Amino acid sequence: MMEMIKKNWGKIVLTSAVVLAASMAGGYGWVMPVVMLAAHLLCLLSAFGDKRIHTQSRKALDILFWIMPVGSVLLAVISRISESGADDDLASLIMDCGLGLLFLIMGNYMPKFRQNGVIGIRVKWTLENEENWAMTHRFAGKCLMIAGCCCILFAFLPLGMAGDLLCMAAILIAVLIPGIYSWRYYKRQLQSGKVEKKPVSQKVLIRGSIFAAVIIIFSVWVLFTGSMRMVYDKESFTIETPDWKDLTISYDEITSMDYLEEDPSGNFADRRTNGFGNLVLGMGTFKNDLYGTYTRYTYTSCPSCVVLTVDGQTVVLNGKDKAATKEIYERLEEMKKK
Known part of the structure; x- marks a missing residue:
């Protein structure tokens, strides 16, 4: 981990500064910038802790570094446009098109991700089998690109709030379906004898439980806190x-x-x-x-x-x-x- 931090120190500082500056420029108070920065750094530290991250291509690592900064800038632009008194449809158009372009880029690079525990479709069946990983990520790339095209298409249709909901639905489906595909592919591998059923290790269970607990605590904090x-x-x-x-x-x-x-x-x-x-x-x-x-x-x-x-x-x-x-x-x- 320390080797990756030292090697990428300049990029860590730069991307963190972009996340913090964009979030503050968007007028989100101080909570949102801190949350965005913490999420960005947590993502990077988790990636650096995985030994297999060293095998990733430079382009795959660039996505890891820049996905949060780009998202922060997009949110800040949308916030300022809405605050300026411009037509609300313009903010929705930029948001949907921005998400669409982001998913098109992710879909293009998804098949190029090598097996690891940080970037990609990280379910039990992909992490245990390279063939499952490769096939799942090819399929996931297509799903994300279709979702990206749908977001851009819905942005230009006179659908109002329904367009935003359709974009969210397309993204949700594109994220969930690859996991189902991976499970079905695993079942076919079992039937053909290519893989054997393996019990879940205690180490994986502990990591999964900690991750789930963090997500639950964060979700409760986001949904049920606030004051003025x-x-x-x-x-x-x-x-x-x-x-x-x-x-x-x-x-x-x-x-x-x-x-x-x-x-x-x-x-x-x-x-x-x-x-x-x-x-x-x-x-x-x-x-x-x-x-x-x-x-x-x-x-x-x-x-x-x-x-x-x-x-x-x-x-x-x-x-x-x-x-x-x-x-x-x-x-x-x-x-x-x-």
Whole structure:
């Protein structure tokens, strides 16, 4: 591992700087840049710890180094375009085309990956048999290229949100099908006597369990954490959050303000076009048939909301519960009167 780190030190620093700079330029607060950088470094360290990584071609290693930086730049560009007030369809077009091109490149190089435990379709049957690895990766390359073409095609069709969902479906299918193909190929090899059934080693079970535990913990953290707080100054208030960019609004800019017991947005095809969202919070730029393109900083568990009109733009806020949301409304009313 240390040999690979020393050999590629300059590239590690460069790609890490790109990931961090792009994530920060996208206005994602400080949590997302740290997560992206940690994921990038973890991926590289995991690869360097595999002795078989030395057998990979330079192009395969370049994909390992640059996939996260390129993804970070793509997300930053989409974020800035959405924030600029440009047509939301433009951001979706760039995202879908970017994903499509990424999968076309991955599909082209997939058959060239040599057997290893880091890059490629890393299931039991491919890791134990070189023939299974080769056939699975040829098939996976075709799947990824088809998914890439579908993403680009859907980007130019007038499908709206359905186009984004179709892109995600194409990518999900392209990722899952090669694993099924590998298992079926393994079954055919068993029937022909080319391979023998091997028990899973304790070492593999331990590694798999640790990896699964890390994924579960990370998923729980991403889906179930998040916070924001209101900070009131004399002339403006700020919504501070570590998960997305802070929002500051001057009291003088507020032209109307309403408290609603039930947020009606969900009944008008509401969707996030840029921002942060999980099972706790929804923040950033949203779009629906009621408000058009608007800004939202809300807890998903609270049904009530405060709807502001700020320089002609709609801003939807709330607290953790109805009482906290009502308090926000009353505090804003009080501050506007001063």
